[in-house]
Amino acid sequence: MEDKVKEIISRYDSDKAFLVPILQDVQKEFNYLPNNALYRVSNLLDVPISQIYEVATFYKAFSLTPRGEHQLTVCTGTACHVRGAPVLTSHIERILEIKPGETSKDLSFSFDTVGCVGACALGPVLEADGEYHGKMTIAKSNKLLKKLGKKVMTDEEED
Amino acid sequence: MKKKIKTLEQLEQFRKDIETLEQLEQFRKDIQAKRDPEKTVISLCAGTGCLALGAEKVAVALKEEIQSQGLVSKVSLDSIKETGCPGFCERGPIVVIYPEETCYLGITVEDVPEIVSKTIANNEIIERLVYKDPETKNRVVRDSEIPFYKKQQRYLLGNNSFIDSKSIEDYISLGGYSALARVLADMKPEKVVQEVIDANLRGRGGGGFPAGWKWHSTRNAEGNPKYVICNADEGDPGAFMDRALLEGNPHSVLEGMIIGAYAIGSSEGYIYVRNEYPLAVTNATLALDQAREIGFLGGNILGSGFNFDIKIMRGGGAFVCGESSALFASIEGRSGEPRAKYIHATDKGLWDKPTNLNNVETWANVPLIINKGARWYSEIGTEGSKGTKIFSLVGKINNTGLVEVPMGITLREIIYGIGGGIPKGKKFKAVQTGGPSGGCIPEAYLDTPVDFDELTKLGSMMGSGGMIVMDEDNCMVDVANYFLKFLEEESCGKCTPCREGILQMRKILDRITSGEGKEEDLDTLEWMGDAIIDGSLCALGGSAPNPVITTMRYFRDEYEAHIRDKKCPAGICRDLIRFSIDPENCNGCHLCVRICPVEAAKGVKKEVHTIDDEICIKCRACYEVCKFDAVKIT
Numbered sequence: 178m179e180d181k182v183k184e185i186i187s188r189y190d191s192d193k194a195f196l197v198p199i200l201q202d203v204q205k206e207f208n209y210l211p212n213n214a215l216y217r218v219s220n221l222l223d224v225p226i227s228q229i230y231e232v233a234t235f236y237k238a239f240s241l242t243p244r245g246e247h248q249l250t251v252c253t254g255t256a257c258h259v260r261g262a263p264v265l266t267s268h269i270e271r272i273l274e275i276k277p278g279e280t281s282k283d284l285s286f287s288f289d290t291v292g293c294v295g296a297c298a299l300g301p302v303l304e305a306d307g308e309y310h311g312k313m314t315i316a317k318s319n320k321l322l323k324k325l326g327k328k329v330m331t332d333e334e335e336d
Numbered sequence: 337m338k339k340k341i342k343t344l345e346q347l348e349q350f351r352k353d354i355e356t357l358e359q360l361e362q363f364r365k366d367i368q369a370k371r372d373p374e375k376t377v378i379s380l381c382a383g384t385g386c387l388a389l390g391a392e393k394v395a396v397a398l399k400e401e402i403q404s405q406g407l408v409s410k411v412s413l414d415s416i417k418e419t420g421c422p423g424f425c426e427r428g429p430i431v432v433i434y435p436e437e438t439c440y441l442g443i444t445v446e447d448v449p450e451i452v453s454k455t456i457a458n459n460e461i462i463e464r465l466v467y468k469d470p471e472t473k474n475r476v477v478r479d480s481e482i483p484f485y486k487k488q489q490r491y492l493l494g495n496n497s498f499i500d501s502k503s504i505e506d507y508i509s510l511g512g513y514s515a516l517a518r519v520l521a522d523m524k525p526e527k528v529v530q531e532v533i534d535a536n537l538r539g540r541g542g543g544g545f546p547a548g549w550k551w552h553s554t555r556n557a558e559g560n561p562k563y564v565i566c567n568a569d570e571g572d573p574g575a576f577m578d579r580a581l582l583e584g585n586p587h588s589v590l591e592g593m594i595i596g597a598y599a600i601g602s603s604e605g606y607i608y609v610r611n612e613y614p615l616a617v618t619n620a621t622l623a624l625d626q627a628r629e630i631g632f633l634g635g636n637i638l639g640s641g642f643n644f645d646i647k648i649m650r651g652g653g654a655f656v657c658g659e660s661s662a663l664f665a666s667i668e669g670r671s672g673e674p675r676a677k678y679i680h681a682t683d684k685g686l687w688d689k690p691t692n693l694n695n696v697e698t699w700a701n702v703p704l705i706i707n708k709g710a711r712w713y714s715e716i717g718t719e720g721s722k723g724t725k726i727f728s729l730v731g732k733i734n735n736t737g738l739v740e741v742p743m744g745i746t747l748r749e750i751i752y753g754i755g756g757g758i759p760k761g762k763k764f765k766a767v768q769t770g771g772p773s774g775g776c777i778p779e780a781y782l783d784t785p786v787d788f789d790e791l792t793k794l795g796s797m798m799g800s801g802g803m804i805v806m807d808e809d810n811c812m813v814d815v816a817n818y819f820l821k822f823l824e825e826e827s828c829g830k831c832t833p834c835r836e837g838i839l840q841m842r843k844i845l846d847r848i849t850s851g852e853g854k855e856e857d858l859d860t861l862e863w864m865g866d867a868i869i870d871g872s873l874c875a876l877g878g879s880a881p882n883p884v885i886t887t888m889r890y891f892r893d894e895y896e897a898h899i900r901d902k903k904c905p906a907g908i909c910r911d912l913i914r915f916s917i918d919p920e921n922c923n924g925c926h927l928c929v930r931i932c933p934v935e936a937a938k939g940v941k942k943e944v945h946t947i948d949d950e951i952c953i954k955c956r957a958c959y960e961v962c963k964f965d966a967v968k969i970t
Contacts, residue, residue: 196669197652201611228670235671235828236652238611254573255768255804256730258818264956271933271955292655292822294612295576296385297730298425298737307614309388315957316931 181206182217193222196232200239209240245280245287247325249273250304254293257300265301266290268315272322272329285326354631355639357517360508363630367509376411376456377434379497383421383583384576384615386428390444391418394429397448405452417500420584420619423493423738424484427467432479432497439479440465470734470756487754489716489724490740492700493577496584501619504626507587513632515706519595520640528599529555532702534710536722541567541658541695542773542799542875544721544788550692553682555600557690562602564644565686565693566593567663568609568616571655572771573822575802577726577738578696582609583616585700586623590646592702594632597644600692605646608663611653621648655772655826659874660685660693662828673830674874695800697726717743721787725801729755732762732807741786748782751805762807766890770799772819772826773879775886776812795886797879811908812891813898817845819883827876834877837868841884850911853899858888907969910954914970919944921966928958928967 185202189195199222203214210233219226233239251257251266270276273286280287296302299311303318310321319329354360378398382391395418402411424430427441433455440451440462447465454460467476469483476482479497499506507513519528533548554562566589570578582589593605609617624646627633635643654672656662662672664686685691701723705713714722721743727750730736734756741750747767751757758764766776775796777784784790788798806815820842829835841864844857865881872878888895897903904912917928917937924942931937936952939945947958947967959967 194667194669195649197666198650201650201652224669231671232652232669236654238651238653253822255802255815255818256574256736258573259731259804259806259810259815261956261960264960268933268955268957291612291653292571292826293573293575294384295570295579295728296388296425297574297576297728298385298428299388300730302388309384311388314960315955316961319931 178207178211178214179217182214183221186218186221191222193224196222196224196229197236200229200233204239208244209242212241240287242280243284245284247285248287248289248304248306249322249325250289250291250294251277252294252296252300252302252304253290254295254297254300256297257293257302260300262301265303265313265315265318268318269303269322272319272327357521357638360513360517360638364508364511364514367505371509373435375415375435377415377417378411378456379417379419379432379434381420381422381428381430381497382418382501383425383496383580384613385421385425386430387615389428391429393445394431394443394448397445398431398452401448401452402456405449405457407452407457411456417498417506418502419499420496420501421493421580421738422479422485422497423488423490423580423740424482424735425737426735437478437480439467439477439482441467484735484737484739484754484756487749488740489742491704491724492581492588492697493584493726493738493740495588496580499585501584501586502622504587504623504630507585511707512587512703513591515703516591516594516598516632517638519598519706520638520642525555525599525601528595528706531710532599532705535705535713536720537698537701537705537713538721538788539694540697540701540725540800542572542771542797544798547694547698550682550694551596551600553680554602554690554692557683559683559688559690561604561689562600563686563689563691564593564597564600564602564605565663565667565691566605566607566646566699567658567660567693567695568607568613568620569651569658569663570610570613570696570800571658571826572800572802574730574768574804575728575771575800577728577801579610579613579616580738581696581700581726582607583613583619586616586620587627588700588703589620589696590623590627590632592699593646594627594637594644595702595706596692596694596699598642602692603643603645605644606649606667606686607646608649608651608657608667611650617648617650624648654828655822656828656874656876659876661874663693664691671828673828674876676873697801718785718787718790720789721798725786725798727786727801727803729803729805731768731804732758732810733805734759743787744785746783746785747777750786750803751782755805758805758807762809764805765808765810766806766812766815766887768796768804768806768815768883769802770797770879770882771802772823773797773875773882774799774802775882776806776815776890777886778890780890795882795889797882809906809908811849811904811906812887812894813845813849813904814906814908816884816887817842817849820845820880823876823880827880831871831873831877833868833871834873834880837864837871838877838880840864841868841881845884848895848898849904849909851898851902851909853895855899857899858892858895861888913954914949915947915952915954915956915959916949916968916970917945917947918966918968921964923964923966925964927961927963931957931961933957 657672662674666672928937
């Protein structure tokens with residue numbers, strides 16, 4: 178981990194101004210911001226750990242706990258909201274049994290909401306592992322969740 | 337650039353090739369000479385919206401099919417351009433075949449063999465893929481004849497269809513960087529500033545501050561270095577025009593920034609872009625490299641002695657960082673908290689140095705103003721708002737997408753003329769403009785001309801250009817609550833009126849939407865709104881109550897229905913509605929029973945179903961899934 182952090186920091190010439198992008202890269206590498214990586218960043222950049230934590234907790238993009246294998250994000254932009262994003266959000270909360278910002282205990286899913294991904298023609302949008310799925314309905318989201326390994330009832334199944 | 341440059345010497349060598357206006361023109365001619373206007377060019381939208389609809393697969397299929405049908409001599413594979421967003425997102429993926437300008441909408445991979453064998457090989461039109469006017473039923477083949485585009489004036493977005501978003505050559509061949517070359521060769525910095533002042537270009541990010549005067553102040557401020565920043569932290573939900581520009585035509589933004597830097601006397605610039613826009617980050621980064629290679633960025637730009645370079649900063653997912661002083665804090669590696677506005681950024685901005693910040697669309701206007709002149713530019717628009725504005729027309733609208741229109745056009749023309757009205761024959765209720773700081777405008781004001789001043793008079797604002805259309809099925813109290821929740825989460829927490837005030841207003845709205853509203857709540861919301869506007873440090877808090885204030889002004893009856901009758905007229909607010917099954921329409925198809933997560937929908941197949949009110953969690957799944965309009969909300 179030490180080396181990796183060092184390498185990331187060297188991409189930015191050890192410039193403190195790039196603290197936010199550095200943390201973004203660390204998060205990308207480890208899927209979250211591990212405590213010891215933050216101390217390492219603090220050391221190498223000569224920035225107080227308090228300031229690192231200030232930044233790491235301020236921005237929505239950062240997580241101090243490990244993220245799940247799959248990342249689901251419901252776009253809650255206005256266009257998606259008026260086309261039913263809240264219904265989708267509560268459905269996914271119910272299926273995964275986690276709230277936005279949380280990760281399932283078995284680390285299989287993390288769930289979030291995002292202000293707007295700007296794919297408004299497709300609203301409501303569900304982003305799964307970086308891929309946008311548009312015109313989402315509860316039935317379609319069930320299929321998608323099933324594809325990602327979650328046990329849910331889908332349309333095709335006979336009861 | 338095809339040319340690979342590996343060493344500094346090679347870079348220097350290459351850069352020396354283009355040092356004058358004439359050499360740039362020669363370079364442009366060389367590019368154009370390689371292109372035969374009679375030859376087929378296929379332009380395929382590869383913007384975020386179309387990619388999500390499968391544009392990437394269509395691109396791959398097109399290339400494969402052209403090869404397998406032996407048409408490479410007619411269409412070379414690099415004449416398949418993956419472009420930025422032309423705006424008609426509703427009907428993506430979009431393919432336009434030039435020179436005939438045949439436009440196909442809603443393409444799938446399955447359509448590709450036919451497109452290649454009929455249209456590309458034999459110029460035959462495939463009727464089912466062209467635009468069909470929903471009213472007249474007329475088919476429209478040519479891209480520019482489609483009513484959605486025809487009624488726009490696409491000075492900024494128009495080029496998106498002709499430019500492969502990863503090619504600087506495409507931009508140059510259309511006249512790109514000629515404004516920069518002219519500025520460097522013929523114009524003193526003061527003259528450039530004056531030109532932008534004369535054009536009366538106003539900031540497109542929301543504030544509407546005259547860009548030229550901002551440049552003027554930064555230019556005359558004490559302190560060095562001076563910074564130039566492009567705000568691409570497009571946070572307003574429902575707005576994506578800046579993304580389309582930066583993603584689709586990044587060089588137009590860069591050219592504007594370089595011209596601005598020259599005018600202001602800046603040597604360092606930043607593009608602060610949302611990390612949620614990965615394609616914009618990629619394309620802008622690539623564009624910077626390309627511009628550096630040719631010598632539009634870096635030292636001694638085009639032999640003029642002017643030095644300037646740009647870095648990209650990715651945001652951390654905080655809405656407040658769209659506010660200039662919060663954005664500076666974020667670039668400085670701190671949490672994005674705004675500061676009081678009595679210190680102007682033009683004097684003390686980033687690192688306390690003079691800083692000029694404009695948003696993406698503002699920068700993209702600059703080359704246009706230089707090329708066509710301030711006089712030409714100022715003839716478009718209204719008295720106080722010049723030029724065009726890109727709006728993202730979204731929500732309950734037939735033609736979702738980006739529209740670029742002259743300032744002063746009416747809301748009705750945008751929504752009905754270009755947007756094609758409301759889907760499914762529903763009734764228009766409101767259009768929300770200006771993002772979370774804006775307001776909801778009702779039908780009575782649809783003939784208002786859209787410009788900075790007129791929208792403000794209605795209690796809303798232009799904002800960055802989000803335009804969210806709502807129909808009779810949208811609850812205005814819920815919408816107001818939505819914006820408050822958004823702002824409550826995004827408030828940085830620094831000042832009390834914003835942090836606590838929004839929270840308290842939201843709690844009142846929560847009460848109203850759950851049927852526990854009190855008569856005096858409306859007055860409380862009003863005076864709290866005023867207090868938050870007066871007491872907040874930055875524009876986030878200073879405009880946060882707007883959605884509540886405007887919905888209370890124009891849709892007071894809906895608030896009263898929630899409070900007095902405990903009803904949600906639009907059928908949205910969960911605590912005030914119940915679901916039932918209309919036995920007339922139910923044919924016992926069992927879909928609702930299968931989808932219901934709590935077994936509230938009950939019944940045997942082929943018999944009328946029922947919904948158990950006691951168990952129902954009002955998740956709307958049954959309502960959504962029913963194909964026979966049998967689930968009713970009352």
